[in-house]
Amino acid sequence: MITKIANSLKYGKQHGEFGVQILYPGLIKPALPDTGFSTIGRIDHARINPGTLIPMHPHQNDEILTYLRSGSVDHKDSEGNTGKISNNNLMLMNAGANFYHEEQVLEEGGILEALQIFIRPETADLPSGVQFAQLKEPHSVNHWRTIAGKDADVPLQFRSDTWVMDLRLEKGEQIGLPEAPATNCTYLFYLFEGEVNVDGELSLTKGESVLLETGLAEFQATRTSDIVLLITRTTAAHYDRGMYSGNLHL
Template identity: 50%
Template sequence: MLQVISNQQKISKKNGGFGIEILFPGKAIGPEDSGIGTIGRIDQATVTPGTLVPMHPHQDDEILTYLRSGVVEHKDTEGNKEIITNKRLMMMNAGAKFQHEELVLPEGGVLNALQIFIRPATGGLRPQVQFHEFPDAISPNDWRAVAGKGDGFPLQIRSNTWIYDMRLEQGNQRSQPVLPISSATCLVYVFDGSLTVNKNIIIQKGESLVVENEEILLHAAGDCNIVLFITDLSAPAFKQGMYSGNINRTK
């Protein structure tokens, strides 16, 4: 199965210097779940320098802050005060109780980022925050392991979820990486650029493609930044997280 999720299926919000486009990936597939397995919600954010996102709570969300431009000063209730850049990424494993604030620093220019809300395997876990600095901001034409469960992933996720990225440069093509499980469901997210899949599907900036039981070949007409999400639909996923939870669930 190949299912395109277009920009028209996103929710746009703006408040002062903070603008986001919210993707609930499951809503394009069916009414039962707003997410897909452990993939709960993806926000693509554009934030002007000097903007403060004040202290606010999260619960039972695994949150990857994935910057492509901008510099952020992060503070949280675990005692961290850290700088985040497009090379130094952050995973907030919110667990049972957690709060944080983010200040977009003037010297970094406009912030362009994804805030990625992944579902943990179970609720009520211990809060923790991870940081990892990559040698380079991008990985040209090769998949890079960013976050996931198990060895080889510098930022750990507490569920069966794996996240890779790559800048596919003009004229290059790649298939998906070796998948960690045989029954994987993938979501290909185009951060920017334009991507052709299997020669006949075109997805643009902010759009994505759900892939199940298919081999795919990605081709870039121009430089294209791609984020690949992999989930296991049969694995445990806690669907009552504050932001990652299933918004379609019945009370």
């Protein structure tokens, strides 16, 4: 089954120089009493002006992947970590019971456009930490690249059965879904930029996505497109009361 998630399902917020569109993927399944979908809590698509400071603030029981396509950020946190995030240096914050961070959007990087992907851990109050991963290239052209997952051999590690892949699909190119990394997997295909047709029937524009409860689908780019693919094992254990990844009553 393939279900389109249109931009109209998102919640928009604007705080000064900070604009974000929030996707709660569980809302596409109203029969399920959960704003998330299995281990996927929510996805924030942010656009932030250079020079903006996002001051120190807390997170609890969230796995937070910061995925930049433009702009650059200086990171600081309560664990003493510092680092620069860019389109080829990604960050995953494994926030346990007590974790704070701040982000400074750098002037020299220009406008920041990024996803913050909130994944649910297996259980609450795990140790906090931060991971950085330097990618060989900013874009993976016409082939799927794993950037985060449960496995030890991927660049960034989640603490639940969740995987994130990305892809730049050039105009006119076509690709299918990658092989599932586990049994009972569901895919969330998020179009960061561009235009894509799904199975020659559905058309997606920037910010839209599809939930795929089957591993069979074909995607063709009608414009060169940047894509993020989330995979969750739907039967996986997960803690659904994280500060941001938790189930909300909207």
